[in-house]
Amino acid sequence: MALKSFIEVRPDSHFPIQNLPYGVFKPETVSSPRPGVAIGDFVLDLSEIASAGLFDGPILKSSDCFLQPNLNKFVALGKPAWKEARATLQKLLSATEPTLRDNANLRQKSLLPVDKVQFLVPVAIGDYTDFFSSMHHTKNCGIIFRGTQNPILQNWFHLPVAYHGRASSIVISGTDIIRPRGQGHPTGNSPPYFGPSLKLDFELEMATIVGPGNELGKPIDINEAADHIFGLVLMNDWSARDIQAWEYVPLGPFLGKSFGTTVSPWIVTLEALEPFAVDAPKQDPPPLPYLAEKVPRNYDVSLEVRIKPAEHTDSCVVTRSNLKHLYWTLTQQLAHHTINGCNLRPGDLLGTGTISGPEPESRGCLLELTWNGQEPLSLNGATRKFLEDGDEVIFSGSCKGNGYNIGFGTCSGKIVPSPP
Amino acid sequence: MALKSFIEVRPDSHFPIQNLPYGVFKPETVSSPRPGVAIGDFVLDLSEIASAGLFDGPILKSSDCFLQPNLNKFVALGKPAWKEARATLQKLLSATEPTLRDNANLRQKSLLPVDKVQFLVPVAIGDYTDFFSSMHHTKNCGIIFRGTQNPILQNWFHLPVAYHGRASSIVISGTDIIRPRGQGHPTGNSPPYFGPSLKLDFELEMATIVGPGNELGKPIDINEAADHIFGLVLMNDWSARDIQAWEYVPLGPFLGKSFGTTVSPWIVTLEALEPFAVDAPKQDPPPLPYLAEKVPRNYDVSLEVRIKPAEHTDSCVVTRSNLKHLYWTLTQQLAHHTINGCNLRPGDLLGTGTISGPEPESRGCLLELTWNGQEPLSLNGATRKFLEDGDEVIFSGSCKGNGYNIGFGTCSGKIVPSPP
Numbered sequence: 001m002a003l004k005s006f007i008e009v010r011p012d013s014h015f016p017i018q019n020l021p022y023g024v025f026k027p028e029t030v031s032s033p034r035p036g037v038a039i040g041d042f043v044l045d046l047s048e049i050a051s052a053g054l055f056d057g058p059i060l061k062s063s064d065c066f067l068q069p070n071l072n073k074f075v076a077l078g079k080p081a082w083k084e085a086r087a088t089l090q091k092l093l094s095a096t097e098p099t100l101r102d103n104a105n106l107r108q109k110s111l112l113p114v115d116k117v118q119f120l121v122p123v124a125i126g127d128y129t130d131f132f133s134s135m136h137h138t139k140n141c142g143i144i145f146r147g148t149q150n151p152i153l154q155n156w157f158h159l160p161v162a163y164h165g166r167a168s169s170i171v172i173s174g175t176d177i178i179r180p181r182g183q184g185h186p187t188g189n190s191p192p193y194f195g196p197s198l199k200l201d202f203e204l205e206m207a208t209i210v211g212p213g214n215e216l217g218k219p220i221d222i223n224e225a226a227d228h229i230f231g232l233v234l235m236n237d238w239s240a241r242d243i244q245a246w247e248y249v250p251l252g253p254f255l256g257k258s259f260g261t262t263v264s265p266w267i268v269t270l271e272a273l274e275p276f277a278v279d280a281p282k283q284d285p286p287p288l289p290y291l292a293e294k295v296p297r298n299y300d301v302s303l304e305v306r307i308k309p310a311e312h313t314d315s316c317v318v319t320r321s322n323l324k325h326l327y328w329t330l331t332q333q334l335a336h337h338t339i340n341g342c343n344l345r346p347g348d349l350l351g352t353g354t355i356s357g358p359e360p361e362s363r364g365c366l367l368e369l370t371w372n373g374q375e376p377l378s379l380n381g382a383t384r385k386f387l388e389d390g391d392e393v394i395f396s397g398s399c400k401g402n403g404y405n406i407g408f409g410t411c412s413g414k415i416v417p418s419p420p
Numbered sequence: 421m422a423l424k425s426f427i428e429v430r431p432d433s434h435f436p437i438q439n440l441p442y443g444v445f446k447p448e449t450v451s452s453p454r455p456g457v458a459i460g461d462f463v464l465d466l467s468e469i470a471s472a473g474l475f476d477g478p479i480l481k482s483s484d485c486f487l488q489p490n491l492n493k494f495v496a497l498g499k500p501a502w503k504e505a506r507a508t509l510q511k512l513l514s515a516t517e518p519t520l521r522d523n524a525n526l527r528q529k530s531l532l533p534v535d536k537v538q539f540l541v542p543v544a545i546g547d548y549t550d551f552f553s554s555m556h557h558t559k560n561c562g563i564i565f566r567g568t569q570n571p572i573l574q575n576w577f578h579l580p581v582a583y584h585g586r587a588s589s590i591v592i593s594g595t596d597i598i599r600p601r602g603q604g605h606p607t608g609n610s611p612p613y614f615g616p617s618l619k620l621d622f623e624l625e626m627a628t629i630v631g632p633g634n635e636l637g638k639p640i641d642i643n644e645a646a647d648h649i650f651g652l653v654l655m656n657d658w659s660a661r662d663i664q665a666w667e668y669v670p671l672g673p674f675l676g677k678s679f680g681t682t683v684s685p686w687i688v689t690l691e692a693l694e695p696f697a698v699d700a701p702k703q704d705p706p707p708l709p710y711l712a713e714k715v716p717r718n719y720d721v722s723l724e725v726r727i728k729p730a731e732h733t734d735s736c737v738v739t740r741s742n743l744k745h746l747y748w749t750l751t752q753q754l755a756h757h758t759i760n761g762c763n764l765r766p767g768d769l770l771g772t773g774t775i776s777g778p779e780p781e782s783r784g785c786l787l788e789l790t791w792n793g794q795e796p797l798s799l800n801g802a803t804r805k806f807l808e809d810g811d812e813v814i815f816s817g818s819c820k821g822n823g824y825n826i827g828f829g830t831c832s833g834k835i836v837p838s839p840p
Contacts, residue, residue, distance in 0.1 A: 182759060247581065345588050
């Protein structure tokens, strides 16, 4: 029989005792940020649990990692500490354990209704890297921009292509996204277009939160890469297609992306995702030895994107995809990132790139879904080529277990107009 | 008559009382990092000056910004605080002021020989951006890679092209650079090359240290951009040309750059550079209004690169260039960076891109100097297409004033072999 918590968890909840994802929150806007885990409709305040001396395992007993305003210190501790924390918390929250269940005072201090707290970006992100690891997305973009002849460039099948992203503008789910202004392609002999982006898009991604990093000059071996991954979040890599298309040669995306990137509040640990590991797609040509892993794995995480136009009461599903569609695995991304000696630091964020599946209805952004605006989407009567002001974009993701879900909750943001 | 310090400053020194650049150092490897300014062959320990209560102006009197392990808190305070600190320090160090001059105990605690201390990267760098603002560099690269027909792409004359760089691998001058391993272009039907980079290069750059940042969604006006610049450093944007050439389409440079970037220890303030401001080049086509500044200015900073092969006693000058050759100004870079709403934070680093001048002997990297290896350089008998293990690359930069120099010191690094 599946492990149960003394806290009631609805059957469709993303947050049963099997999940226990980590986040950072403030109980009230005036209080200081602290780590927590989700359980049903509650957040368990880990600073209270630590202060009560309930992290009594050998590693965490003497650590102040849960008294920090972010999770960096905890994720830096590595797998033994993560396992110890999970064991402690699963025991503490289980139906049969009285320590917290029967302590009304501690329950009141440490268990807060999730709709009463404010979430923050859970880690201080030193560097943010974005990969381009879905073959379907890469192919669709190639066809849209360069035609059906060789839509995927030669290097793509040999290495997980990536670029450095902007860390400062990463925001937590629920933060409004201000439509960026910028330059677009000139028409004829006119100067370039300048104004609010006319092709604002979402990108359905997930992202790795790096645990222990590596020293500069010391690459991470592909078969040890999983030990450097603390967990995953949902991520919306908002993109201004018109700004991007004009600026990106020859040095890549810059202002077309750096106006905002949204992450979900909850980091689902790799350990919680373990039961949902699946074989990664076969790679042809075979990867070079430094990218060849003993057991190439993806995770079966169902993803969904909904859009809610301002004037609508309900949102409308625009795509359904799955993390398992990635061609390059999370561990290949990490090993490639460090092969030149580049150092990762705890809390670094590695985006997967847009996760598109093989079917048209599993495409991960409007660029693909509307074929660059040529085939507008219908949303309960409204139509969309790209995002309009007032549109709210809501990602969700979850794994279906035997009698429970391991979910990521949602990752959302609403478009607000450019400043005048 | 020029202002003089009671500390002896050699006529060719980069660090007279007119300069006073800021850095962060440790008196011994075991001590904690602290801010300092350079004066002649000494570092003035600002934590000692602050603890002695000598920052007695209205802003700094009650600030602990000089008791921090980096300069972020100080640079975030903005221009009024910078002016106050400079006035205080110029007075304190002047020949006619007895406070420090005649206090043997304080002098001993606060004035340390520069060769006895260890320097650190002076700011915690949240994000590092690298521009591509020299027209001569852009043109040379265009000809080398795409031929003489339209070597400069259309967007380049309308916006300062840039990409996000990697912040984690920024190191202080004097740090060894480990030759990166990575993939290079396949030959024929073989798999891609994999191994130590065969085309390791330097890039002669300078970089802006951002002072006060801006809120997400609030662009910085071009005519206020200078107030957000604390000062400049020398920067070597080491580049593995073979890795870069294979990986960079379509998302830009990644592992070809992220193995290491070297900055000089001293940040020369914009105020110290003020006497060396010169007119920026005329821009044709004229920039869009958000990039059109009332007084477009560059700075006249002479730059020099020397290489010292391991087996040589002396280094050899390989190029002489000047910051004034930039087409896009530092303030245009900053205004463009934020026009989409992207937020800058205090301590962010904005590289200029390789600074090449119009003459062949002012080219800012080996790619250009050897024309991609076709015309090897002669270095006192040795020849170089690209950098070899053991080569030390030394940048220096200075402005010639009336009877004094405002200098940046050096920015150096030595190439060490890839791990096996």
